[in-house]
Every structure is written in structure tokens, then in C-alpha cells.
Amino acid sequence: MLNKKEKLNSKIFDPDVEMVPTRNGYGEGLVLAGRKYKDVVVLSADLTDSTRSRAFADEFPERFFEMGVAEQNMATVAAGLGISGKIPFIASYAVFSPGRNYEQIRTTICYNDSNVKIAGAHAGISVGPDGATHQATEDIAIMRVIPNMRVFVPCDALETKKATLAAAKLWGPTYIRFAREETPIITTEDTPFTPGKIATFWETPLRGKKKKVAVIAAGPLVAKALHAARKLEKDKIGVGVFNCHTIKPLDERKIAEIAKKYEKIVTVEEHQIYGGLGSAVAESLAKKNPVPMEFVGLQDAFGESGKPEELLEKYGMEVQDIMQAAERLLKRG
Amino acid sequence: MDPLHEKKLKFLEIQANQIREKIIETLLEAGSGHSAGPLGMADIFTALYFHILNHDPKNPDWPDRDRLVLSNGHICPVQYVAMAYAGYFPLEELKTLRKINSRLQGHPHRGTLPGLETSSGPLGSGLSQAIGIALAAELDRKKYWTYCIGSDGEINEGNFWEAVMFAGKKKFMNLIHIIDRNNIQIDGHTEEVMPLEPLQEKFESFNWHVIDINGHNMEQFADAVAEAKAIYEQPTVIIAHTIPGKGVSFMEYDYTWHGRPPKKEEAEKALHELRTLGKRIKSEHE
Numbered sequence: 001m002l003n004k005k006e007k008l009n010s011k012i013f014d015p016d017v018e019m020v021p022t023r024n025g026y027g028e029g030l031v032l033a034g035r036k037y038k039d040v041v042v043l044s045a046d047l048t049d050s051t052r053s054r055a056f057a058d059e060f061p062e063r064f065f066e067m068g069v070a071e072q073n074m075a076t077v078a079a080g081l082g083i084s085g086k087i088p089f090i091a092s093y094a095v096f097s098p099g100r101n102y103e104q105i106r107t108t109i110c111y112n113d114s115n116v117k118i119a120g121a122h123a124g125i126s127v128g129p130d131g132a133t134h135q136a137t138e139d140i141a142i143m144r145v146i147p148n149m150r151v152f153v154p155c156d157a158l159e160t161k162k163a164t165l166a167a168a169k170l171w172g173p174t175y176i177r178f179a180r181e182e183t184p185i186i187t188t189e190d191t192p193f194t195p196g197k198i199a200t201f202w203e204t205p206l207r208g209k210k211k212k213v214a215v216i217a218a219g220p221l222v223a224k225a226l227h228a229a230r231k232l233e234k235d236k237i238g239v240g241v242f243n244c245h246t247i248k249p250l251d252e253r254k255i256a257e258i259a260k261k262y263e264k265i266v267t268v269e270e271h272q273i274y275g276g277l278g279s280a281v282a283e284s285l286a287k288k289n290p291v292p293m294e295f296v297g298l299q300d301a302f303g304e305s306g307k308p309e310e311l312l313e314k315y316g317m318e319v320q321d322i323m324q325a326a327e328r329l330l331k332r333g
Numbered sequence: 334m335d336p337l338h339e340k341k342l343k344f345l346e347i348q349a350n351q352i353r354e355k356i357i358e359t360l361l362e363a364g365s366g367h368s369a370g371p372l373g374m375a376d377i378f379t380a381l382y383f384h385i386l387n388h389d390p391k392n393p394d395w396p397d398r399d400r401l402v403l404s405n406g407h408i409c410p411v412q413y414v415a416m417a418y419a420g421y422f423p424l425e426e427l428k429t430l431r432k433i434n435s436r437l438q439g440h441p442h443r444g445t446l447p448g449l450e451t452s453s454g455p456l457g458s459g460l461s462q463a464i465g466i467a468l469a470a471e472l473d474r475k476k477y478w479t480y481c482i483g484s485d486g487e488i489n490e491g492n493f494w495e496a497v498m499f500a501g502k503k504k505f506m507n508l509i510h511i512i513d514r515n516n517i518q519i520d521g522h523t524e525e526v527m528p529l530e531p532l533q534e535k536f537e538s539f540n541w542h543v544i545d546i547n548g549h550n551m552e553q554f555a556d557a558v559a560e561a562k563a564i565y566e567q568p569t570v571i572i573a574h575t576i577p578g579k580g581v582s583f584m585e586y587d588y589t590w591h592g593r594p595p596k597k598e599e600a601e602k603a604l605h606e607l608r609t610l611g612k613r614i615k616s617e618h619e
Contacts, residue, residue: 041472063472073495076458080402080465083443083451086472088465104458104492111452112443112462 001233002226003200007190012226019182022220023121025157026178027052029164030089034060037168041081043067043090045074051091051121071097075104075116082114087168094120094136098143098175109173110148117167118143122180124219124270125298125315126308135303141275143175144248150174151247152195153269153277155222156186159245162193170195179270181308183220186243195246198254202229202241206261212238213326214262216255218245218277221268221296221317228322237326238262247277252284259291264329266294268322270312273297292332294325334385337555341384343614345551348418349379350611353580355414355427357603360594363410363431366439369577369590370484371411373515373548377573378415380551381480385558390420393447397477400466402450404459404483405513406440407592412449413437421448457490459483460510464500467508478562481510486518489527501540504566509558512570513548515577517588536570548573580607 002008011017033040034056041063044053048066057064067074071092078088090097098105098118109116120143123136144151150172154160160178167174192199201222206212213232217225222243229239240262244251259265265285267278278295285291298315312318335341352375360366382388387399403412410430417424422436429435436446440454451462463481470477487493500508512532520526529535533543542564546553554573561569577591578584581603584595595603 065468067499068495070495070499072458072492073461073464073499076461076492076496077465077468077499079451079458080462080467081469082465083462084466084469084473086465086469103455107452107455108458108462 001202001204003203006192006199006201007188008201009185009188012184012186012223013230018185020157020185021180021182022154022157022160022178023052023180025154025160026119026164026176027055029161030056031059032161033165033168034063037087039085040087040089040168041065043074043078043088045069045071045092045097047092047121051119053091071101072104075101076108078116079104079108079112079114082109082116083112087115087117089117089119091119091121093134094123094139094177095134098139099136102142106146110146113148114173115171116173118175120175120177123177124179125303125311125317126179126181126270128181128308128311129305131305132302137270137272137298137303138275139177140247140269140271140277141279144280148173149248152176152245153218153247154178154245155219155243156183158185158187158189158191159193163245166193166195177219179220184223186223186226193245196249196251197246198251199243199245200240201243202226202239204233204238204240206238209238211236211330212262213264213266213329214240214242214258215266215268215322215326216242216244216258216277216281217268218243218247219270221270224317224319225268225322227319228326231319232323232326237330244277247280250280250284255281255284256289259285259289264292266296266322266325266329268296268317270317271297273299292329294329296322296325334555334559337384337552342552345379345383346614347611348383349375350580350607350614352379352411352414352418354604354607354611355424356410357581357595357600357607359410359414359427359430361597361600362428363594365431366410366594367407367592368584368594369517369588370405370408370513370515372581372584373575373577373579374408374411374482374513375579376549376551377482377511377554378411380554382415382419384555387477390416390448393421397475399477400450400463400479402459402463402466402479402481403441403453404481405456405487406453409441412441416448422446456484456487457492460493461496461499463508463510464496464505467505468503470507477507479508483510483512485512485514485516485523485529488529497536497539497541500568504540505568506564506566508568509561510568510570512572513575514572515575517577517591519591521588532572540567542567542569544569544571546571546573548575549579580610582606
């Protein structure tokens, strides 16, 4: 059942649940951050509307900079601003930033320890018809591997807004990942967002339960994990669903606790299974208390054009894929 | 910046020669590193640290200091030596260059050594960081100047031209880029590896003000900086023509000295030449 303490959206399982793209939360968060912190500045690489940077640009035109289609310059100019007391947010599609400008981010933002926030839009396969060139599915891996970088993967628009505000408040290089398509609102304004902490969204009372499995998810697929949990619970399986919105620094204590309690873990992400959330969880567990795992995500493959839901189904990131992964784990005994 | 009197100029020439000697000693001790670029840029760095920059070596984080961004980080020995002579840290510490636990990394690291504005080494990213710093100055209505030093070889980088385009758009009036035009890069002469000429026209077409100087003439350099500061609504690039390996006869113009340090005998020969030259400058002065 949904964890009441998290004050989640009670309509999450309704067919008419509110649907909002996570990128909208970024746009709202930017404006709020701009009002709260005078040093917040925003840079855009010719994708101002699409990355939802427009509202900030309209309200704070003197703090908004159009960089043109030049992601390397955007990252490095931001690095200079960040070491000069500013809090720059740079936004583009994640394939271009942090994709194309990876080395600039490594050297001039992370090695310099410059206070830059990188917003990666259109991440994941659900970008849809644009095809694989525009579907960033390696960005979590390349961001979490760099020293000094923090990585947020919020689950819905409200959490993206909170993550954006948190990024402005917390000192240091930060990557925030969000998506193009409308996805369910899972949380409410009252749902706590604590950077670096895994949140428990769903828990079956485990008394006497022989079959149990934990699902650790990040991003909009958390909604699919909750749907899978509800169905699994009906099949008398004890399930926990955990929202890992901060991939780095990873909440290793909570992961160890989850492993101890559930003994089997499915990770769910709209990202390559190599290097993302699943890898981070596995690395953490392998050190002390490894448990059997299944990895729902892109299985070392590029996406293609299609409708978002068609792609998630074809590439195995749907509710039934999460359920099947859980069942495979349970069969392993 | 005060006018450059003859007496000050002589002091600078002696200082530049001393910096060249120390570069040779430092590279010999390090056992790896680049020779040609640092020697070629000794005059520019001397003029900056001892005449042009508004800075305080005892207070390297002073908010109103002029910013000096080194883009082609591999020539950092000249910056380290100039900084040591300027009083940022003891000369003795130069012996730690490229060694474990040193503040003098093989390529500069911001945060490790006070006075370094950025980390550099990967080419083509210095100018855009300098632009970010200049932009912050505009936003905060600060009066400091941002200087960027880069190489000619790094102009091959796409990031560089993105920065040139953006600076032209923003018409910065607090930004000066200095190019070490020594015509060499690792694989050979710049015009063979990837032709850059006509360089001046390229910058002009991107709405930059261009000044061409002899990079070993500190008076010309100081005049160029003064001119750049007077230019309205345009960033300035100073193309400083330099001789790679300047001051050491067997290194001059030879691109094979780009990325290697002198061996012991070579260093001795180089130091002999530089000391002879130093004596001559001093005697001319007396």
C-alpha cells in the first residue's frame, strides 16, 4: 500500500490521474529559484521553450542568456559564471548536454568545482518519434562517474520543481534529469524531498510473507513501479517501492536496509542498464550484502522512433516487465 | 596600469630573463613538461604579473582583482614561475612541479594553488570560461578586467569558435584574449596541421577588435592592452607573435621542443645562454 507518510497523490491509480511532463516542474522551479536567489542565472542552447526556460527568461531577462546551438560554450561559460559567485543553470536535451559537452563538464565544472546546474531534458526513450539520436539513455552513467557531481532523477513534475530548488540551494555541480512526455503526478506539494535520501513510496506489511521483493526506481517509471507493486501485492507478494531520486550521493544505508528486509531487488530506470541506477545499487550492495537483482531498463540497445508507450513496451520498461522481473527473482528462490 | 617608463621596461626585461632561467631549472627538476611555449610566453607573463594586472599576490581571492585565465594549460610552468616571483608562493616550491602532493599540477588545477582562476589543459575551453567571468563582472557591475591567454593550435577547437561567436554577440568591453601566435603545435607548423590564416580577418568578421604585436616587445604589449581598454563595444584579441623556445638558441622555432623538457646537458647549455643574455641586458641598463 502507498506509504501515507509520503503524502502521495491519492489519485495515482485513477485512469484520469493528472499528467504533466517533468520538464514543466523544471520551468516552475527555475522561476522560484530565480525569485529566491539573486545569483541564479539561466543559459539555454536554442531550446528555451522546449526545456521550459522561457518563464525565467521572461521574468528575469537580464539573468537569461541565449547561447545558440553551442553546448560546449554553454557549459564553459557557465563554469566561468559559477566560479564568480553565480548559480548558473544550463539546459538542453540531455544527448547534447551533458552528452556532447562531457569533457567541458568534467574539467571546467567538476574539476573546477564550479557551482553549475546541468538540466538534461528529453532524457530516456520516451522522447518518442524523434528517435534514438534524441533519446539520452547514457546520461546518468556519464554524470555520476565524475567526482564532485550530484545527480537528481526526479519522478514527476512536482519532484522536479523541488529538485530544481534544491539544486539552487545546495552548493556544487548538479545534474537534473527530466523527460519530454506527460507522466503521472505521483507526489503532492506536501511530499518531502530530501536530497540524498531514498523515499519509501509503497510497502506491503511483510508479516508472514514468504514471497517478497523490493523495487528501486528513479524518474517517471516510479509510477509504473507502483502499478506493478499493486498487482504483485494482489498475488500475495510483499512489495516495497522505493523512489531513488538522488543517484549520487547514493543513500547506501537505505539500500542496505532494503536488501536486508526484501532479499531481492528489481531496479527500474529509463536508461541503459549499464552505469545507471541499477549499477549504482549493485555496486553498493556488492560491497557488503549482495542480493539477487534484476535490471529493468534499456538492455544495451539504442531506441528508435515510435510512440512513448510503444517504445517502453518494445524495450521492456512497462508495468508487466517490472512484474516479470520480480517473478524471475522469486523463482530463483 | 601606469605608463611603461624606460626604467620599468628594463626591470621587466631582466625579470623576464630570470623567469626563463627558472623555467629551464624547473623543467629539468620536473623531468617532464613543455619547453617551447613557456619560454615563448615569458615576456607576456612578465608584463602581466609585474605591470598590467591589478592583483595582490598576498590576497589572491580579492574580489576586485583582474582575472587571468590560462587556456593552454600546458604552458603553466611560465605562469607558476611568474607567480612565484610575483610573491604568490615561495620559489622553492617550483621544485615540486609535476610531483606527488604538489600544488603545481602538470596542468593547472583551480583550488589547489591560490591565484589560479581555472583548471586547464584540455584545449579550447579557456576563452569561454573567461567570458563567464566577464559576464559575472557585468552582472555585478564589477570593474575588473578578464584576460585570457591561449595558444594558436587550440584555435582548431570548435569550443573556441563558439566562444568567439558569443563574445562578438555580447560585445564585451571587459575582456581581452591574448593568442600566443608561435606557429607550432604538436604535429608541426600550424599552417600545415590546420591553417589558421587569415586569422585577423577571422576575428574581425566575428566583431572582435584585433591588435597584432610582437609578443617579445613588452612596450607594444602594454600599449595594446591600453588600446583594448579604450575600445568601445567590442572584445579585443591581441595576436602576440612569439618565437617558441625564445632565448635558447637550439630550442627556438623547433616544434619538437613543444612537449619535452631539457635533459641535464641541454639545460646547462640553455642556462649558460640565458645567463649570458641576462648579463647583457643588465650591462645595457647600467
